[in-house]
Amino acid sequence: MVVTDNTRDDYLHVDLAPSFGELNQESVKMMDDELKIMISGTLHLLAKIPPSERIPPSERTWDKVMSTMMQASLLEPSDGKVDRVDKLLKKGVNVFKFDGSPDAAIVKEVQGWFSKLISDEDVLRSTKIDINVLAKIVAQTGATIDSFETLFYKNESHEKTMVDIGILRFPDISHPYFKVYRIKLVAWSQSERILMVQNDQNGITGEFNARNFRPRKEVIQGLTEKTKQKAIEETESLWD
Template identity: 60%
Template sequence: MAAALPTLATVFGLSKDGQLPDIGKIVQGFDFSKSDDYLHCDLAPSFGKLSAAGLQDMDDELKIMIAGTTKLIGDIPKEKRNWDSVMASCMQNFLMEPDGDAIARADKLIKKSSENFQTDGSPKDQIVQEVSTWFSNLVSDMDVLAATKIDINVLGRIVASSGATIDSFESFFAKHEHHEQTMLDIGILRYPDIDHPYFKKVYRIKLTAWSDSQRILFHQEDDNGITGEFNSRRFKPRESVIKGMSDKARGAAINAANNLFG
């Protein structure tokens, strides 16, 4: 008996509402007020405007790349799906190739006093706006910002949670100490859609709240802030390989793509 074709549901599972998971929904639905928890997702899909009907209208080469990539991701056990394993799978995927150089950016938003992040649950608009501008510059990709839905409201909740985290560090300070806590760490597989029909993108975003205290005699200096990391790699179909596929192999891959939504 032939093996069942992988679908998006079998690879990524379904959310509690019976729908396919999407990183935007995951981010918007997370409660950042839980100081002992953070948003950690090794790999979540982002479909944008992709639908079953839209997939049918895509170029065959793109369909073949999508089907092959989805199968390879499905072959990685969920507990082993992390940034390194997903990137290794993408780089070894003979159906696609990197489109441009890898992007790796890191930056810190530093404040000299924890008062900048202290909050009673309603962070100062000025600080939230500053964090929003800083985060947008870190990512510098409107598609990523739209897909993840890490908007000013989400960043406001992260700032509030960061403030509570930084406040909790203060009781531990003695001499020179550094404390940090991850607030968000997500990996995303961006599927092509009608607005971005030519490539597939894999990216990771990590935000960490931290505080550093140094006491010199009777003087204490405190630095605190948020560190952001952004990694991204874009891929396109490897035309030389896809064009060399047999008609049977091409047909099977296209059929698999057409049935990804089940």
């Protein structure tokens, strides 16, 4: 990661990664047919959005995925909409930076902050971002801030995206709906000098967005039996 260049996309970036929960070859056959039809139709729609490429940039952005799913005839938005933003703020230069083993107090604080930001055990389990990964993000934040301090004048603000991932949580028997969510972490630094007094702040801004989608029963019921059966077979074949 080139921490001095905030125009580069060299951060942990996943356009739309799948999370299958309890689904496997046996459990998918026990799932409601309407869910199988919804899965098949949704995958066909998402496949039309060009996937990740370094050049040109991917079109599979969070906004594009959400727009596609909101307009999908086989889906309808359900409860569980979340749009949450929070900051982990520190005053002083290089507060987050550490060498060797991570500082236990900072790691614990980051862990608590991140868990509160997400506030969803299912997401935390399925995403599998552990504290060691977060500790590295915090360490990189320190390097970012250090570079800002040595390369730029005061009275400026700078930021760099560290993590931006989108997850499509597949329906299963325990969770009969699609859950689409996004986690974004941005490192930032703000410095200002008034006369002889200097104020430095740096931190991490976290964004968590989530939306649930269930089958639109009236549309699915209006499909032909042939279309329904083909969609069911397509979904079941994903785990063959």
